[in-house]
Amino acid sequence: MRNAFIKTLTEVAEKNKNIFFITGDLGYSVIEDFQAQFPNQFLNAGVAEQNMTGIAAGLASTGKTVFTYSIGNFPTLRCLEQIRSDVCYHNHNVKIVAVGGGFHYGALASTHHPTEDLAILRSLPNMTVIAPNDPIEASLATKAVIKKRGPCYLRLSMSKRIHQTPPDFKIGKAITVREGNDISMITTGGMLEPAIEAAEFLSKENINVEVISMHTIKPIDKETILKTAQKTNAVVTIEEHTILGGLGGAVAEILMENMSKRIIFQRIGVNDTFAKKIGSRDFLRKEYGLTPETIVERVKSLLSNK
């Protein structure tokens, strides 16, 4: 997704001289072309995320569309108050990009795992939060955040390409990737891929799954959530993120406040823990129940109570 992001940004920056890209000294083998092509629109702020975010707000105050870029929790949690006060409070046009959402940097361990970022960033007023599900969405999301004025958080992860043709991408509008009547899987941040695999497996057992890409966590697409819940009466959210306050939390809020009938609901994600084992992303996904197989298990046991 990061390659899709930087490719799109490079295309846009050619025409739009207001685009300004700041890295916190990360992006080896990704950002070099941008830097070479647009030196006047590029800055390496060094390993100093608080200053980077303050600088971004300052640049944005003069009319620029500023991207800050780093990995893991560095462009978000390390400088959270700069994001809150200098960016969000002033509604400055700053786009925060984090690479490596979830367990992407597996064996580098928990310091490098953004697994609470969606919940935290979602709580900030004026902030838009987007976690694309595949490289196509990442590219479309990049264009969309440039068009949208104000603070945005773009959380990039890794996924194979899911959408064969570019979907109609709108901030705050979910994409229904697969229709079904028995249960809805609402996914974000690269979890569409295992969800689809799980859905395909379940279809062989005559369980028809509706799979939704909820690329935007804030503003959340209330309409699609309620529509699918009305249809299937069973909803699971799937995110490579704590189950507290992220996608699962956002969907639960909508369902609790709006559904008059009882539906089955479960959040699949990281269960309020740091990664306590060492290993690759695939290993950690297995360990914390985020593989197609574990999703299938969870769905089957959930539906047996329906």
Place this chain on the structure above:
Amino acid sequence: MHTKEKNYQEQAKKIRGYVLKMVYQGQSAHAGSNLSAVDIIAVLYKNILNIDPKNPEWEDRDRFIMSKGHGAAVVYAALALKGFFPMSWLDTYYQDDGKLAGHVTKLNVPGIELSTGSLGHGLPFACGVALAGKRDKKKYRTFVIVSDGEMDEGSNWEAFLFAPYHKLDNLIVILDYNKIQSLAPVKDTLDLEPVADKLKAFGWTVKEIDGHNHTEIESALTPIPVKKGKPLFVIAHTIKGKGVSFMENTVAWHYKNMDEKLLEQAFNELNIKKEDFGL
């Protein structure tokens, strides 16, 4: 006395009067922190900043950022006197549904560049503004006042490293060095000394002045850049609570409020009349 110096003194007196009025009416903290910055603010707004109250968002304006956001009353008083908004707004400082908050707050207040209050935010922001000026070949300058307690914040030191490396000679930081922070003197909290040597070692041009001497303030800030390719760091030695004997050099007046009697005394010491300030 030189006319210019007389003007500065008049301006500083007015600002002090309004600051006292505001903190008294609002029963707010930070009287001492505001008074230590009055003379610097008076010179900045009278003669240094290239700004236009009729066009506060003018894109080529000089930017002034009060990073010590608790020094809000002094900035509001200077902005009102400059004509950015009606003097009557000062009466709403710290009041319910007022126009002016207890920290420097931009919410619909013309002339404020950045809402501050949490320390260590102004300088990184100013680096961004100054960098934009350089990249876009603009002539404007960016001025920041930081407090001495605020120098504890690591974000400032990230910016101290950044600005000289990027040759931001359009950036000016003024340290309001009144030597007292929230709970105790600076030297008994996290000593800054030798602060001049530290900033020089980081690559800044450093000047040291009496922060209550208008001539020294003005000459430290003219012309900019002092040295091509280098940002300027002005150490302004100040007195917390300057001008009011019972506030001067005390830790307590970072937070304390005046009653009517003390207000009377403060105005008498400054040789100004309460009535002239609508009190």
